[in-house]
Amino acid sequence: MATAARPDASQTSNPVGRGVEPLRAGKGNSFLLRKLHSLSGIVPIGAFLIEHLLSNFEALKGPLAYAEQVKFLNSLPLVRFLEVGLIFIPLAYHALYGVYIAMRGKANVIYYPWSGNWMYMMQRWTGYIAFVYIIQHVVRQRFMGVSLPEHPGAAFHKVQMELSNPWMLAVYVIAMIAVCWHFSYGIWLFAAKWGITPGANARRRFGYLCAVLGVVLAVMGLASIYAFVGPNYKNAPADVMPAQTMLYAPSSPGASLS
């Protein structure tokens, strides 16, 4: 046994010679980048996702309530700064670095079909789905067509038109489930990987909690989609508050009291 010569280690920078490279102790900054990716998924992206789903839920109350919510969000102080700093930049980082992470992993569920391994693979696939979906969603809903920050009253109609295409509706339903899955399992992963839930029992219990959150968010999201395509608000008007623009906020009675 072991009569064959060992591979010559001096030929490469890898001290083992070939195979997987050993730890580059204390070198590089991938730790910081990876932790930033992990954190950005919770805050601000996760927080934004919850806000977005809650706002969409207003659609169940009809086009006017939905318009009011869009108008409220666009009236937040420094809203364009918030949009870029707390949504666009973190989301772009999380998405691009996430694809980088996913492409370097080698899923082996075929050989090791264990639940954690399935979730590992699902986290990557739901990430890919979210990546593609969010790009088209932002381009088509934020930057194409009627501009909602200036015309919040057109929000319901714009989404309704989008979802009137059955293919687009299917894309939204799939993406809604994928994103809620990715976020809720992401919370679980965050707790496990940052050392918040080191114990097996703690992880299991927190897993139930995350599963409940994921289901609640997905059901809320799907209910919002139903508000646009269901019978309640068919053929919503193109703009429910045509007179209002964000440039001149209407004065409300009683404002002079303050």
Next chain:
Amino acid sequence: MAEKTIQIEIKRQSGPDASSTWEKFEIPWKPGMNVISAMMEIAANPVNASGQETTPIAYDSNCLEEICGSCAMVINGKARMACSALVDKLEQPIRVQPLTKFPVVRDLAVDRSVLFENLKAVQAWVPVDGTYDLGSGPRVFPQQQEVAYPLSNCISCCCCMEVCPQFNDATGFVGAATIAQVKLFNSHPSGKVLKEERLRALAGDGGVQECGFAQNCVQACPKQLPLTEAISDITRDVTLQVAKDFLRA
């Protein structure tokens, strides 16, 4: 009545750069056989299933009681110890191949020195060299022993690394075994003198951050080490260490 036999297929490779090929064997069954003893039978009579004479299989093994860590192989698609892989409990033909993420030396013998390099990189030892009398060591309370003992059971078999989707050429991930040893030696009353250095080492490229928490390691570990718990604890410690170093810089 014909003698009972077992079917075994082995992925063979004559050297590190040779191409690999599957060779079939049919060998007499014996009670209580395991994969290593099956290969001992082949060595005693190196003839393959088609009757051709061949060479004995090269493989690493030593204790034959799942404590030395030498004989990790991929058996019927799963990384495990060959000595505790009982033939009667395996589906036949038994397909045996070397660990897939480690360079093959010959046949089933692989070069696992990456684990040794990783353990050196995190200084997985108690830095007492015995050159002078330090007196009796510090007291270790039973509660600490309860934590340390399971971690000390690691046999360096590399199964946790083989099954990990993140342990590959692209990431150069350090693997669960080394992280568990960092937890072991950081909890040791004398070993913890190197605690900060070990944590800083694990913040390097290929360190704890590469874990994707697929949890295959803890499923595959033949010694049932609490590997995911160790990764969780050590990642927290590494994060705090990095934060402290940043604020004290």
